[in-house]
Amino acid sequence: MNIRVLHLGLIKTNCYLIESEEAAVVIDPGFQSPEAKAFLQAAGGKERLILITHAHFDHIGGAEALRAATGVPIGIGKDDAADLADPVKNLSERFHAHVAPFAADRLFADVETVTVGDLAFRVITTPGHTVGGVAYLFGDILFSGDTLFEGAVGRTDFPGGDIKTLKKSVKRLMTLPHETRVYPGHGDITTIAREKENNLFAW
Numbered sequence: 001m002n003i004r005v006l007h008l009g010l011i012k013t014n015c016y017l018i019e020s021e022e023a024a025v026v027i028d029p030g031f032q033s034p035e036a037k038a039f040l041q042a043a044g045g046k047e048r049l050i051l052i053t054h055a056h057f058d059h060i061g062g063a064e065a066l067r068a069a070t071g072v073p074i075g076i077g078k079d080d081a082a083d084l085a086d087p088v089k090n091l092s093e094r095f096h097a098h099v100a101p102f103a104a105d106r107l108f109a110d111v112e113t114v115t116v117g118d119l120a121f122r123v124i125t126t127p128g129h130t131v132g133g134v135a136y137l138f139g140d141i142l143f144s145g146d147t148l149f150e151g152a153v154g155r156t157d158f159p160g161g162d163i164k165t166l167k168k169s170v171k172r173l174m175t176l177p178h179e180t181r182v183y184p185g186h187g188d189i190t191t192i193a194r195e196k197e198n199n200l201f202a203w
Contacts, residue, residue, distance in 0.1 A: 001120065001138065003183070006035055013058045014185055016143060019043065023117030026045035026072075027051045027136065027143050028185060029062035036062065040070040042118075047117035049106075052076040053132035053145025053185060055083035057092040057099050057159070064102040073105035075114070077125060081107050081130025089159045108134060126173065128166025135173065141184045142192075148173055150182075150190040153201045170201045 006015040013030035022044030027052060029036050040048055047190045052060055065076050083089040085101035092099035093197050108114065110125040122137040126147040136143040142143065146154030147169050156163045173182075178193035195202050 011058045020118050022046055023119040025050045028059040030058040033067050037069050049116045049160040052075045054096050054130040057090050057097040061099050075106035076104045077132045077134035078107035080130055090131040106190045119146040126169035128162055132158040134165045141181050146185040149184045149187050152198055168174050174202050
């Protein structure tokens with residue numbers, strides 16, 4: 001499995017391009033990206049999927065255009081799905097991001113295992129930053145969205161945020177194997193072991 005990261009928009013959202021022999025996945029296309037579009041178009045012979053970790057404008061803003069250009073379906077945690085069409089809850093109104101309402105094609109539940117080509121991942125619900133945020137676990141690689149960063153966690157002062165709930169989600173992620181690599185929604189890659197040692201929200 002090959003992973004490439006794009007830093008999109010002024011907020012530098014991490015958009016991940018994941019490819020294997022039989023699969024191509026884009027995670028969190030927060031802004032329109034020629035690179036993400038070209039990546040999915042070039043992988044037309046593979047099974048493809050667009051994944052969203054949570055419904056904030058900087059993680060969803062390019063998803064609908066990417067689907068329209070490539071025909072690739074969009075998946076999101078079921079409890080955040082409604083916020084794709086709510087400019088208040090997805091913050092597009094607050095930050096003048098102008099994200100047109102849209103709907104996902106696939107809605108995921110907690111601990112659900114999803115297969116894309118020769119890849120499989122597990123859905124882990126991680127509420128607290130949003131009501132229905134999720135993380136995606138591909139083997140020993142976790143795409144954590146804005147739940148867990150290197151040395152920090154996501155904000156909880158937006159609609160749907162709750163610090164107590166977020167702490168519970170972070171502690172749940174801390175039960176993953178120490179060697180699990182964490183690819184967050186913003187910032188640098190880390191590991192569960194490093195966050196257990198250094199992240200105050202993990203204690």
